[in-house]
Amino acid sequence: MRLLVQHAMTIKFLCDTFVALGNEPARFECNDMVSVDRIIEETYNLERYIDAQSGGPGKGWFRIVKSPAEAREVIRAGKLAVLLGIETSFLFDCFLVPRSGFEKCDETTVIEKLDEYYDKGVRVLFPNHKFDSAFSAGDGDKRFIDIGNFALTGHWSNFVECSEELRDLPSVFDDGGLSFPGINMPREVYDSTPPEWENVRDYEDDPIGTLVQYLDQLSSEGPRDGEYCQNAGLTPLGELLIQEMMTRGMVIEIDHLPRLAYKRAFEMLVENDYPAVGTHGNNNGGLLYELGGISKSGFGRCRSATEPATMDDGYQARIQLMRDKGAFPAEGFGFDFNGFAGAPGPRFGDDSNCENQEDPITYPFTSYAGDITFQQPMLGNRNVDFNTEGMIHLGLVAELIEDVRRDGVSDQDLEPLFKSAEGYLRMWEKAERRGAALSSKARE
Numbered sequence: 001m002r003l004l005v006q007h008a009m010t011i012k013f014l015c016d017t018f019v020a021l022g023n024e025p026a027r028f029e030c031n032d033m034v035s036v037d038r039i040i041e042e043t044y045n046l047e048r049y050i051d052a053q054s055g056g057p058g059k060g061w062f063r064i065v066k067s068p069a070e071a072r073e074v075i076r077a078g079k080l081a082v083l084l085g086i087e088t089s090f091l092f093d094c095f096l097v098p099r100s101g102f103e104k105c106d107e108t109t110v111i112e113k114l115d116e117y118y119d120k121g122v123r124v125l126f127p128n129h130k131f132d133s134a135f136s137a138g139d140g141d142k143r144f145i146d147i148g149n150f151a152l153t154g155h156w157s158n159f160v161e162c163s164e165e166l167r168d169l170p171s172v173f174d175d176g177g178l179s180f181p182g183i184n185m186p187r188e189v190y191d192s193t194p195p196e197w198e199n200v201r202d203y204e205d206d207p208i209g210t211l212v213q214y215l216d217q218l219s220s221e222g223p224r225d226g227e228y229c230q231n232a233g234l235t236p237l238g239e240l241l242i243q244e245m246m247t248r249g250m251v252i253e254i255d256h257l258p259r260l261a262y263k264r265a266f267e268m269l270v271e272n273d274y275p276a277v278g279t280h281g282n283n284n285g286g287l288l289y290e291l292g293g294i295s296k297s298g299f300g301r302c303r304s305a306t307e308p309a310t311m312d313d314g315y316q317a318r319i320q321l322m323r324d325k326g327a328f329p330a331e332g333f334g335f336d337f338n339g340f341a342g343a344p345g346p347r348f349g350d351d352s353n354c355e356n357q358e359d360p361i362t363y364p365f366t367s368y369a370g371d372i373t374f375q376q377p378m379l380g381n382r383n384v385d386f387n388t389e390g391m392i393h394l395g396l397v398a399e400l401i402e403d404v405r406r407d408g409v410s411d412q413d414l415e416p417l418f419k420s421a422e423g424y425l426r427m428w429e430k431a432e433r434r435g436a437a438l439s440s441k442a443r444e
Contacts, residue, residue: 001332001397002075003421005124005279007087008039009338013131013148016204030204032088040084040120047082066121068428075421085124086117087253094134094237097153097194100201105134107240114244123428124251124277127234127241128261132158135238137190137230139256140174147180147218151210154197156185162229166259170282174229174258182220190232233260239268246274247442249435251428255280269293274434275427279334283318289327292430294423296334299404301344301390302354308408319416332420337394344400349388360387365402368411368418374398 015030028034043064050060061079065071071081092113094105103109128136131149137158138149146157159178167175178184203210211218234242234257242265245252254265255278266284269276275292282288283295297315304310315331322329335343347357363376377384377395384392386399401414416423 001418001421002079003071003081003083003332003424005083005085006043007085007124007126008036008043009087010035010039011088011130011148012090013145013152017207020205020207031093032090033093036086036088040122043082043084044121064121066123068425068432071421071425071428081421083124083251084120084122085126085251085253086122087126087129087256089129089131089138090133091125091127091129091135091241092117095153096132096134096155096191097197105237107237110237110241111244114241114248114250118248118250124253125241125245126253126256127238127245127265129256132190132232134191134235135241136234136261137232137258140171140230140258142173142176142179142228144179146178146183147211150183150196150214151200151203151207154194154200155187156195157183158186158190158231159184159228160186160231162227162259166229166263167227169259169262170284171229171259171262172255172280172282174262175227177226178224178228180218181224182217183214184228186231190235230258230260233258233262234264239264242268246272246431247435247439249432251431252276254278255282272434272438274438275430277427280336281334283321286321286325289322289325292327292427294331294427297331298333298335298344299400301347303347303357303359303407305356309410309413311404311407312409312413315417316413328419328423328426330416330419330423332417332424333397335391335394344391346386346388346390347403351388351390359406361399361402361406367398368401368405368414372398374402 012032018024050062054060063074065081074081131138254276278295297318300311319329346352347354364373
C-alpha cells in the first residue's frame with residue numbers, strides 16, 4: 001500500500017460560482033489548467049518540505065515517481081511512491097466551445113501539451129471529467145452538473161434513452177433519470193454551434209443573472225425517471241489523446257467516460273492490448289482485468305449481527321473475479337477525497353446507517369504487519385473518534401482496516417489489499433511495455 005496517485009482535480013464551474021457569489025475570494029484564476037499547475041507545483045513543494053524535515057533533498061518519505069522502476073525503488077526503501085495525475089473537465093484548455101483568449105485545440109495542441117505535462121512528471125490522465133469538452137461528452141452527471149454544462153457550453157443537455165447495448169456497459173454517472181428535463185434537447189452533431197452561447201457566455205461574472213433567464217426551462221418539469229445516456233462519446237481529438245497516451249506508456253483513467261466514449265475507449269484498448277484504470281470502481285465485467293488493468297474496491301461499513309467476516313464480502317468477490325480472469329489478485333482503495341465524494345462512514349452514533357453494531361475500535365491496536373502500535377488520533381486539541389465520525393481523513397486508513405479485522409476477516413483475506421501497490425505497478429509496467437511497442441511501430 002505504499003503507492004498514492006495524486007490527481008490535480010478541479011472544477012471550474014464551482015470556482016466561478018463561488019467567486020461570483022462572493023462566497024470565496026479568488027486567489028488565482030478559476031481556469032482548470034491554472035489550478036492544475038498550482039496543484040502540481042504545490043505537490044513538488046510538499047515533497048521538498050518533507051525532505052527538509054528529513055535531512056535534505058531525497059531523504060523524505062514522500063517521493064514523486066515517474067516510472068514503475070523508480071516507484072519500486074522508493075517502495076523498497078520503505079517510502080511512499082506518489083504518481084502525479086490530472087482529473088479535470090477542460091484538460092489542456094480544450095473546450096468544446098473555446099473561451100475568450102483561447103484557441104481551438106487541434107492535434108498539435110494535444111501532442112505539445114502531453115509532452116509538456118509528461119515533462120512535469122504527470123503520468124496519469126482522465127481524458128474527460130464532468131463537462132462536455134473537445135475530447136468527449138461529459139460523464140453524464142444529471143444533477144446540478146447538468147446546469148453547469150449548459151452554462152459553460154451554451155448547449156442544451158444531450159441525453160437520449162440508453163440503447164440496450166449501452167445499458168450493458170458500466171457507468172458511474174451516465175445512467176438514470178433526468179433532473180432537469182426542461183433543458184434536455186438532444187442534438188445530432190456534438191460540436192454544432194451552441195444555440196444559447198451568447199446568453200450564457202458571461203456566466204462566470206454573473207451566474208444568477210445568467211441562469212434566471214432559463215428558470216422556465218429549469219423548473220418546467222420535475223425529474224423524469226428512466227435510463228438516459230449521453231448522445232455523444234469520444235471525438236476524433238479524444239481518440240487521438242488516448243492513442244498518444246498509449247504511445248507514451250501513460251496511465252489512462254476511464255471511469256468518467258460516458259457510455260458511448262467508454263465503449264470506444266475499450267475498443268481501442270483491446271485493439272492495442274493496453275491496460276487502463278477504473279479507479280471509480282468499474283471493471284467492465286472483468287475485461288479490464290483481462291487487459292492487465294486495475295480498478296478499486298473497499299469494504300462494507302456495517303457488521304452483520306448474525307454472521308462474522310462479512311464486511312469484506314464485496315472485496316473478496318472482486319478479487320475472485322481477478323483470479324477468474326487470470327489477473328494478479330490485488331486491488332487497492334480509491335477514496336476520491338475531493339470535497340464532494342463520500343468517505344467510509346461511522347458504524348456508531350447519529351451519523352451511522354448501521355444497526356445493532358458491536359465491538360468499536362479501541363486503542364492501542366497493532367498494524368497488519370505487527371510492527372506499529374496505533375494510539376487514538378487527534379486533530380488540533382481534540383480526539384478523533386473513528387467509531388462515530390468515520391474516516392474523516394486519510395490518516396484513518398489503519399482504523400478502517402482494523403475495523404474489518406475485528407469483524408473476523410483474516411490477514412490472509414486482506415493480503416490482496418496489501419499487494420495493491422504491486423498490482424498497480426504491474427499495470428503500469430505493461431503500459432510502459434505496450435507504449436514502447438506502439439511508439440516503435442508508429443516510427444516504422
